[in-house]
Amino acid sequence: MFSAWRNKTWLRLKAICNRPQLDRDLNDEVAFHLAMREEKNRQAGLMPEEARYAARRRFGNYTQTKERSREMWTFALAENILRDIRFTARVLLKNPGFTLVAVLTLALGIGANTAIFTLINAVLFRPLPVHDPQELIQIVRVVDGQDQPLSFPLFEFLAGQMHSIDGAFARGGADVFVTIDGVPQEVSADLVSGGYFPLLGLKPATGRLLEPADDAVQNNAPVAVISFDFWHSRFAEAPGVVGKTFFLGRRLFTIVGVAPRGFAGVVRGRNPDLTFPMSMAQTVWAVGSSWRQEDDHNSLDMFARLHSGMTLRIASADLQVLFDAFVRLQASRAHNNEDRHKVWLRGPKCRQLQREITLCARSILRRSLF
Amino acid sequence: MKEKRENPRDLLQGTLDLLILKALVRGSMHGYGVAEWIHQTSEDILKVEEGALYPALHRLELRGMLSAEWGTSDNNRRAKFYSLTAAGRRELAQETEFWRRMSGAVARILQTA
Numbered sequence: 001m002f003s004a005w006r007n008k009t010w011l012r013l014k015a016i017c018n019r020p021q022l023d024r025d026l027n028d029e030v031a032f033h034l035a036m037r038e039e040k041n042r043q044a045g046l047m048p049e050e051a052r053y054a055a056r057r058r059f060g061n062y063t064q065t066k067e068r069s070r071e072m073w074t075f076a077l078a079e080n081i082l083r084d085i086r087f088t089a090r091v092l093l094k095n096p097g098f099t100l101v102a103v104l105t106l107a108l109g110i111g112a113n114t115a116i117f118t119l120i121n122a123v124l125f126r127p128l129p130v131h132d133p134q135e136l137i138q139i140v141r142v143v144d145g146q147d148q149p150l151s152f153p154l155f156e157f158l159a160g161q162m163h164s165i166d167g168a169f170a171r172g173g174a175d176v177f178v179t180i181d182g183v184p185q186e187v188s189a190d191l192v193s194g195g196y197f198p199l200l201g202l203k204p205a206t207g208r209l210l211e212p213a214d215d216a217v218q219n220n221a222p223v224a225v226i227s228f229d230f231w232h233s234r235f236a237e238a239p240g241v242v243g244k245t246f247f248l249g250r251r252l253f254t255i256v257g258v259a260p261r262g263f264a265g266v267v268r269g270r271n272p273d274l275t276f277p278m279s280m281a282q283t284v285w286a287v288g289s290s291w292r293q294e295d296d297h298n299s300l301d302m303f304a305r306l307h308s309g310m311t312l313r314i315a316s317a318d319l320q321v322l323f324d325a326f327v328r329l330q331a332s333r334a335h336n337n338e339d340r341h342k343v344w345l346r347g348p349k350c351r352q353l354q355r356e357i358t359l360c361a362r363s364i365l366r367r368s369l370f
Numbered sequence: 371m372k373e374k375r376e377n378p379r380d381l382l383q384g385t386l387d388l389l390i391l392k393a394l395v396r397g398s399m400h401g402y403g404v405a406e407w408i409h410q411t412s413e414d415i416l417k418v419e420e421g422a423l424y425p426a427l428h429r430l431e432l433r434g435m436l437s438a439e440w441g442t443s444d445n446n447r448r449a450k451f452y453s454l455t456a457a458g459r460r461e462l463a464q465e466t467e468f469w470r471r472m473s474g475a476v477a478r479i480l481q482t483a
Contacts, residue, residue: 032447032449037402059420065421
């Protein structure tokens with residue numbers, strides 16, 4: 001039963017894939033028959049002309065024959081397809097075990113592929129919606145095998161001295177209470193140094209993004225940029241959001257713009273609602289003004305854009321030299337604190353942001369699959 | 371796959387199929403050969419419309435009862451040769467049995483008059 005169906009399908013597929021050959025074969029077959037019959041008629045004593053007509057008469061409707069055959073050979077009739085579907089359904093119903101296994105296999109296969117593709121699409125194909133993400137690197141301190149953030153003095157030193165980079169920025173996080181239109185709510189916030197938006201190469205969805213000038217004026221630039229998602233969820237994408245004010249503690253802040261759609265900060269899984277200039281750290285973090293001088297206030301993630309043509313290896317070597325210089329400098333400034341420095345200033349490391357995210361995604365995949 | 375016999379046309383169709391299968395029992399043949407064999411064997415009583423032979427041959431081929439191959443005829447022409455498959459032989463046995471009983475029944479009925 002099945003072999004008959006397979007035979008039929010295979011012959012038909014061959015016929016469909018080679019229509020001209022099919023037509024030629026049908027023609028040849030009929031022509032051969034007519035020629036044979038004509039020959040026989042002539043041998044029986046008929047005139048050539050008469051022999052040909054007699055052969056045709058005896059054959060019947062020449063065109064109809066070919067049409068019927070051609071129809072048979074192709075899937076021209078929907079009926080044929082329906083019959084095949086019915087047959088398939090019958091076979092599947094007859095073998096419920098096989099059907100169950102087949103359906104489950106397909107369902108799991110499709111489901112798993114969809115899930116994996118969704119994950120890969122999110123973390124591998126669209127890792128960072130910024131300008132040239134492959135040039136971005138993160139610089140961390142490695143303490144006991146763990147990546148640790150940096151202090152402001154170290155960030156400032158490295159940002160000013162590294163030759164292998166085109167610029168650097170720092171970013172710290174905070175969860176804060178703000179009061180918008182009289183309604184208090186907790187939001188996630190990022191504090192960023194002046195180079196943040198320019199170095200990422202982002203364009204605002206509306207208004208403007210933070211500029212180096214916002215970070216330069218200490219405590220005098222109470223401005224913030226909101227994320228596209230926050231604009232959408234809290235303000236229904238109203239264009240009037242630019243210029244809107246809100247309270248953080250006792251200070252009044254002004255929203256100056258909205259970050260582009262799809263941009264969720266540089267720390268994966270964080271998506272800050274508000275982004276403040278680092279000059280606002282005292283208010284946002286509620287810390288004293290001396291935090292910028294404290295080399296044990298390790299709260300910043302440092303990012304940089306590699307100078308074109310520079311590799312991670314060159315940047316790492318550059319970083320190691322500067323880091324050693326920084327340690328010596330700090331040690332000479334605070335003689336009595338030399339031991340302390342040895343504890344928290346360990347080898348630095350730079351890593352490519354996109355590659356890190358890719359590696360991270362790979363380990364997640366490996367863990368979830370095996 | 372036993373096909374239903376619902377109307378007289380199906381009956382005729384079935385008859386033609388049986389004749390074709392029978393014609394091919396002794397080896398492969400082209401369509402013209404099958405037509406000639408039917409004429410000669412039935413002593414020209416069964417007037418098969420020769421054009422109808424080919425759709426029947428193709429249908430049997432599609433059902434896997436016949437296999438076909440292009441070859442060269444006695445007078446050096448390109449011709450399609452049909453031969454019986456194992457399924458075709460089984461079908462022929464079944465159909466022959468059916469016809470025996472059928473014609474026997476008809477004959478008995480006709481004798482009782």
